[in-house]
Amino acid sequence: MTGSHFLNLSKHLIFISILAMATGCATTQTTDSTADNVDSIEPANRVFFNVNETLDKHLMKPIAETYVDLTPQVVRTGVTNFFDNLKYLNVILNAFLQGKFEQGVNDSLRFVFNSTLGIGGIFDVATNDLRLPKNQEDFGQTLATWGVDEGSYLYLPLMGPNTVRGVTDQVPSTLLNPFFYITSAALFPISALDLINKRANLLEASNLRDEAAIDPYSFTREAFLQQRDFLIYDGNPPVSGYDDIFSDADEESGGVLVIE
Amino acid sequence: MTSKNHLFQSCLKIIFGICLFFSANLTWAENEQDAAIQIPVDKLHEALISIMKNADSSSFENRYDVLERVITQQFNTPLISRVILSRYWKSLNEKAQTDFIALFNRLTISTYVSRFDSFDNESFKNISIEPMKQNRFLVKTELIQNDDKPVSFNYIVQNDNEQWKIISVIANGINDLSLKRGEYSSVIKEKGYDALIASLKQKISDLEPKTTQ
Numbered sequence: 001m002t003g004s005h006f007l008n009l010s011k012h013l014i015f016i017s018i019l020a021m022a023t024g025c026a027t028t029q030t031t032d033s034t035a036d037n038v039d040s041i042e043p044a045n046r047v048f049f050n051v052n053e054t055l056d057k058h059l060m061k062p063i064a065e066t067y068v069d070l071t072p073q074v075v076r077t078g079v080t081n082f083f084d085n086l087k088y089l090n091v092i093l094n095a096f097l098q099g100k101f102e103q104g105v106n107d108s109l110r111f112v113f114n115s116t117l118g119i120g121g122i123f124d125v126a127t128n129d130l131r132l133p134k135n136q137e138d139f140g141q142t143l144a145t146w147g148v149d150e151g152s153y154l155y156l157p158l159m160g161p162n163t164v165r166g167v168t169d170q171v172p173s174t175l176l177n178p179f180f181y182i183t184s185a186a187l188f189p190i191s192a193l194d195l196i197n198k199r200a201n202l203l204e205a206s207n208l209r210d211e212a213a214i215d216p217y218s219f220t221r222e223a224f225l226q227q228r229d230f231l232i233y234d235g236n237p238p239v240s241g242y243d244d245i246f247s248d249a250d251e252e253s254g255g256v257l258v259i260e
Numbered sequence: 261m262t263s264k265n266h267l268f269q270s271c272l273k274i275i276f277g278i279c280l281f282f283s284a285n286l287t288w289a290e291n292e293q294d295a296a297i298q299i300p301v302d303k304l305h306e307a308l309i310s311i312m313k314n315a316d317s318s319s320f321e322n323r324y325d326v327l328e329r330v331i332t333q334q335f336n337t338p339l340i341s342r343v344i345l346s347r348y349w350k351s352l353n354e355k356a357q358t359d360f361i362a363l364f365n366r367l368t369i370s371t372y373v374s375r376f377d378s379f380d381n382e383s384f385k386n387i388s389i390e391p392m393k394q395n396r397f398l399v400k401t402e403l404i405q406n407d408d409k410p411v412s413f414n415y416i417v418q419n420d421n422e423q424w425k426i427i428s429v430i431a432n433g434i435n436d437l438s439l440k441r442g443e444y445s446s447v448i449k450e451k452g453y454d455a456l457i458a459s460l461k462q463k464i465s466d467l468e469p470k471t472t473q
Contacts, residue, residue, distance in 0.1 A: 009437040175470075211466070212371065214459040218446035230433025235412065235432065242416055243393045245343060245438050 037135050038178075039151050039221060045155035052160065061206070078122040079197045084134065085114050085121025089176040090169070098145045106132050118246035135233055140166030141238065144232045153221055162223040199221035294389050300334035300426050305384040308336045308372065312379040319336045320469045323373045327383050331372070335427035336418065343427075344441045348448055363460055370467040380406050384413070395419055398425070 026087035039045060068076070088111045110126035118125045126132035142152065151164025174180055179187060213219035227257050229237050307330040311323040318326075331337075342349045343363045352360065387400035402410040415439075416428040428437040442460045447456045 211374075212463075213443065214456070214463055215447045215450075216445045217445050219439065222442040223434050226434045226438065227432075235433065239390050240391050240399050242398060242428070242430070242435065243396065245435075245441065246396070248343075248346065248392065 007025060009183060017071070038150075038225065040152045041154070045153065045221075046217055048157050049155045049220070052155070053216070055158075057207075060196075060199045063196055064203055065248060067196050068200050068203065076197060076200060079193065080116070080201060081118070082121045083194045083197065085111065085118070086179065087177055088114075088121075089178075090139070090173045091135055091137045093172060093176060094139055094142045095135065097139075098137065098144045100137075107135055107137075110134070138166070138175070139169040139171070140228070141232050143168060150225075153225065155217075155221075161220055163225070163228070166228065189237045275298050285290055294422050297389055297397050297399060297424050298311075298386065300424055301386075301401060302418060303330055303334050304415075304426065305401070306330075308376050309379075309383070311373060312376045312382065315377045315379060320373060324369055324468075326368050330357055331369050332365060334370065334426055335365075336427050337361050337368070339418075339420070339425075339427050340364070340437060343437060344444055345422065348445075348446060348453060352453075360457075367460055367464050367467075370464050374467045382406070385410070392416065 065191060071079075073127045088107065092104055092107045095107050109130075111130040113126045113130060113132070114124060115120045117123075122132070127134055140163065146167055150166070154164060154167060156162055156167070179190070209216060209219060209223070229241070269287045307327055311326055312316070319342055321350050335446050338361050340355070341364050344364070345352070345360065385402045385404055385446065387402060390398045390400065392398055396416055398465065401413045401415070403413050412430075412432050414424045414430040415426050416430070417424050418427050419425075428435055430436070447459060
């Protein structure tokens with residue numbers, strides 16, 4: 001590991017530790033709102049959200065839209081496949097850490113086939129020809145399966161929504177990305193392409209959010225936290241979780257929900 | 261000995277017959293209930309496919325009318341409104357509650373009409389029905405798309421005056437009821453209830469074409 005890489009990793013770890021300490025204190029407060037409990041540093045989060053939104057509106061979104069206008073879908077799919085494949089070692093590791101051995105083996109095969117037959121991951125031959133679907137695993141999900149609490153909601157500068165638990169994924173995902181071990185000026189345009197392509201893939205979702213949300217900040221928070229639960233439970237969260245929202249109404253009506 | 265055996269066998273047959281009768285009745289009742297629970301979801305899907313198919317030939321107003329009948333009948337909007345506004349619901353007088361229900365109903369319909377605005381041979385597939393607390397059920401379905409992965413569409417359904425009604429829609433893990441509750445609660449806390457109502461009216465206006473009132 002080079003000195004600069006170690007420095008980057010240290011920065012990540014220090015940043016995460018500070019966040020964990022700050023939010024750890026905040027989550028001990030008792031409030032009467034679920035949102036207050038989850039989003040204990042909301043004022044700071046809102047500041048970062050506004051900064052990101054401004055940057056996005058004036059810089060990232062226009063660039064992503066131009067990128068979509070200039071490149072055919074097939075090229076964008078290839079770019080997405082390439083970067084997803086590069087980050088797939090983290091998915092494999094976390095599948096095993098969660099005890100999903102069969103999935104871990106399939107994910108390993110997927111990585112091998114896409115990296116070779118799929119020419120460096122540009123073509124997703126594993127999904128299309130070998131019935132090895134892409135999975136979404138990360139260290140935040142792994143910690144969730146190990147019983148670690150999600151901690152406070154975080155909205156991070158440049159990185160967007162996360163939680164204290166979820167942000168820990170920065171360490172393995174950085175260390176397992178082959179680009180982390182390459183020091184070259186060529187990495188700048190490649191990283192820029194990754195960022196622009198990622199933003200382009202989110203254009204539809206962000207437009208949908210802008211169309212639906214009356215408070216984009218809380219809409220993003222709620223949608224993100226629910227989507228995380230969905231991923232943690234591999235698309236099948238326990239049914240009982242959906243009952244919680246009705247508990248007040250159930251209690252008020254003595255067990256039977258009645259609307260006057 | 262033979263007559264004892266015969267009596268024993270007769271008793272067994274009667275017990276077996278009674279068990280079969282009750283188990284058949286139970287299965288029939290469960291099937292009947294499942295079919296009834298599925299009705300509001302099927303009616304919504306039918307209406308959505310219909311407005312999607314007619315997106316090019318039918319105006320927003322016409323598609324709104326089609327969906328209004330279904331959503332008003334098949335969604336328990338009063339309950340949805342009460343759960344979404346949570347503790348703020350009680351602070352509203354009866355007129356304000358009724359007004360909110362009407363406004364939210366209109367927002368729901370406009371949102372569906374605006375989103376389901378094209379057809380590419382999509383279809384809905386029923387997956388399963390799972391029991392929840394307080395006689396609520398989770399109806400799991402999928403929107404099957406031509407060139408993309410299926411989208412999970414789950415519905416929470418509850419009985420209201422002898423009719424099963426939808427009380428929440430969960431699309432790909434995102435529970436609309438929960439999302440709106442968090443979002444509206446934030447707006448009320450930051451800017452007040454009147455600001456929420458103004459935002460909802462603005463949202464409806466943005467969704468509906470300018471020709472619609």
